[in-house]
Amino acid sequence: MNISRRTFGMLTAGAAAAGLLSAPGLSRAAAKVKLRYGTAFPASHPGVVRITEAAKAIATRSEGAVELQVYPNSQLGGEADMFTQVRGGALDLMSTSGVNQTVVPVASINAVAFAFPTYDHVWKAMDGELGDHVRKAFLDAGLFVFPKMLDNGYRNITTGAKPITAPQDLNGMKIRVPGNQLWVTLFQTLGAAPTPINFGELYAALQTHVVDGQENPLALIQSSKLYEVQKYIALTGHIWDGHHIFCNNRRWQAIPAEMRTIIQEELTTAAVNERADVKDLNEKAMVDIKATGVEFNKVETAPFREALAKAGFYSKWKESFGAEAWGLLEKDVGTL
Structure with missing residues (x-):
């Protein structure tokens, strides 16, 4: 069959275009996933440093198909604002502890006062059955939670007077406390x-x-330079605080499975590394903050627990969280 030169050219161009469209690089570009991750952690905090590392690893492993942009220091709004954005789909991922209550x-x-004596108790519970119970509750609310929490450390009270x-x-x-009813009732009690x-x-x-004091882990007190405007730090360790990393589940399910695997693996690695960083940072932070002239004191926790128990704090929250969740907590930390 005779084909004119013009027709041959058109066919050749069409075949070339079809080939380009099926080329791996262009397919990845067309399917590129862009995600935004918001956090209140300062840029120097391990909870940002390790997630930023994870973002780079995700980009490398996905050959540029996934871009995770990290916004620290409440750039996208306060934690309550970001939580609302994730629920509505305007923000893809965030990490936080209390505002989701x-x-x-x-x-x-995990913020039940004086519940976790050591980190062994923390990770046994939060990486185990209690953590699974919490993650399922998030999923039921339309939020996918990654399997490993970030460590925010044990919280301590700082004061100025x-x-x-x-x-x-x-x-x-x-x-000052986060906008979380458990924190509020703890200090009210x-x-x-x-x-x-x-x-x-x-x-x-x-x-x-505006406030006389606040309570946060040492690593965050240091990275946010709160010690510059406080004179005393009481090592109360009253709450172990961790950040769940979560994503709008509709957004999560829309990401191709292979990409979800990469994202989950790298964020899991980031969380595990961040935990070690925070432990080291808290130990170093005490030395560095002391050098600025801030006074530290270790408190006896039993009187605090007794005051809370006498006022019905634990019984109230047992009823609030439910028998199943409270049973899982006490299974790992003992009777409260």
């Missing part, structure tokens, strides 16, 4: 005046005496 109440069970040595030292003290303030506004609130 209104939607997933059991998500704050006086040290905290016993429960009565908290009477009437305005203390101990006689303080808990005041929710976005973390990004905390330094200024302490500097201007």
Whole structure:
């Protein structure tokens, strides 16, 4: 069959175009997944450093098909704002601890005061059955939670005017807490005046005496330079705080399975590495903060636990979280 030169050219061009469209590189480009990850952690915190490393590894392993952009220091809004964005699909991923309690109440069970004596107790529970129970509750609320939590460390109380040595030292003290009912009721029960303030506004609130004190892990106290506007740190270790990493589940399920595997594996690696970083950083932070003149004191926790138990704090939260979740908690940490 005779084909004109013009027709041959058109066929050749069409075949070339078809070949380009099926080329692996262009297919990846056409299917590129762009994800945004928001966090209140400062850029220097291991919870940002390790996730940023994971983003690079994800890009490499996916050959550029997945781009994970990390926004630290509440750049995309306060934690409550970012949580709302993830639920609505405007933001893809975030990590947080407490603000999700209104939607997933059991998500704050790790914050039961003085529940975890050691990190062995923490990871046995949160990487195990209790963590699985919490992750299922997130999924039921439309949020996919990654299997490993980030460590935010044990929380300690800082103050500007006086040290905290016993429960009565908290009477009437305005203390910044996350916008989380468990934190609020904890400090109300101990006689303080808990005041929710976005973390990004905390330094200024302490500097201007909007609040008298706050409570956070040492690594975060150091990385956010809160020690510059506080004089005392009481090593209460009253709450072990961890950040769940989660994604809007509709968004997560829309990502190709192979890419989801890469993302999950790298974020899991990041979380495990971050845990070791935070442990080391907390130990170093105490030395460095002491060198600035801040005074540390170790408190006896039994009086705090006794005050909470007497006021019905534990029984109230057992009822709130439910018998199943509370049973899983006590299975790993003992009777509260």
